[in-house]
Amino acid sequence: MIVSALICICIILACAFIITLIKVLLMKKAAIEIFEEMEEKLKNDTNTLITVSTSDKSMRKLAQKLNEQLKELRKRRHYFMQGDAELKEAVTNISHDIRTPLTAICGYLELLEGEEMSKKAIRYLEIIKSRTEILENLTEELFQYSMITTGEEDMEREEVVINSVLEESIAAFYTVLTEVNISPHIKITEKRIVRKLSPSALSRIFSNLINNAVKYSDGDLEIILSEKGEIVFSNTASGLNYMQVSKLFERFYTVEDMQKSTGLGLSIVKKLVEQMDGSIMAEYNDEKLIISVYFPES
Structure with a gap:
């Protein structure tokens, strides 16, 4: 049982x-x-x-x-x-x-x-x-x-040599940079960096980034194009802080003393970079504003 x-x-x-x-x-x-x-x-x-x-x-x-x-x-x-x-x-x-x-x-x-x-x-x-x-x-x-x-x-793409577009953009801003006493330190690789992009959009990206340096720089500007194709714009910007830099790509955001700006310059840059499948980021280290742009190979 x-x-x-x-x-x-x-x-x-x-x-x-x-x-x-x-x-x-x-x-x-x-x-x-x-x-x-x-x-x-x-x-x-x-x-x-x-x-x-x-x-x-x-x-x-x-x-x-x-x-x-x-x-x-x-x-x-x-x-x-x-x-x-x-x-x-x-x-x-x-x-x-x-x-x-x-x-x-x-x-x-x-x-x-x-x-x-x-x-x-x-x-x-x-x-x-x-x-x-x-x-x-x-x-x-x-x-x-x-x-x-x-x-x-218009975002029609074609084979673009980034080196040439960057050099042309820097040359176009030479007078403006001179007027604000900025002598840019430029490092552009001899290797041809070719990507399928919109030439006019890429030119606008570089122009807006250089113009941004003119607004915020304490008097220096370094522009680097590496062999990997990364474009880096860096300058001393003691007037900025980490929180301001984190908002630079937001539309209509302006730093308080920039009364002549709509706050759209870097927002336009971000939109154009993303529309061409690229990436962009901003960092702030030791009073240095560093903006990096990268377009992957097709």
Whole structure:
């Protein structure tokens, strides 16, 4: 009797163990299904919901709750994307509308320069012209940013020798650098670094980075193009700090004393680099601002 009872207990325990094990395995399978489907839903913009093959109430309730959160997430994502698109369109329209009267103003200012005026009038005219040029540059920067972010910028790629484009960009800024007493230290590898890029976009990237150095440098600038194809711009920038540098690529972010900037120069650089499958990063070490750009080989 005792032996029979023990055997029955063992059988019951074995059955219970097997049932529990099967239930655990089924729940594990359901958890994996939920995880994989959640990952797929977040990765792809789809309206489908999470489904599970298990009949377990707890796992189905979990899937239901996640589906509710997915619906809310999609709603918020759609709202954000719509608002972002409207903002970009508004910036494009505003910058375009401002460009037309600005061009006319600049034309009339040039005509006024040929007229006979008093010294005071000439001084006022110079101030107006200076402020108009600043406004014109800011408007152009806004327009270019909106063109890039809306995908209207021509990004046709071709085989480009990065060495040549970098040298041309540095030469174009030679006068500007001289005016602010910056003598750049340049190291460009003799090896031809060829990548499939947009020449105009690459030129704009280099121009904006050099212009950034003009704004923030304490008087030095080092530009390096390595054999691996990495382009590094570094300069002493004691007026910056780590937090400011971490935000340099954010759109409309400006350092407090840079009142002549929209904060879009480096944001444009980041957009263009990423659109051409490259990478960019900024570091701040020992009062040195270091910006590195890299385009992988095709």
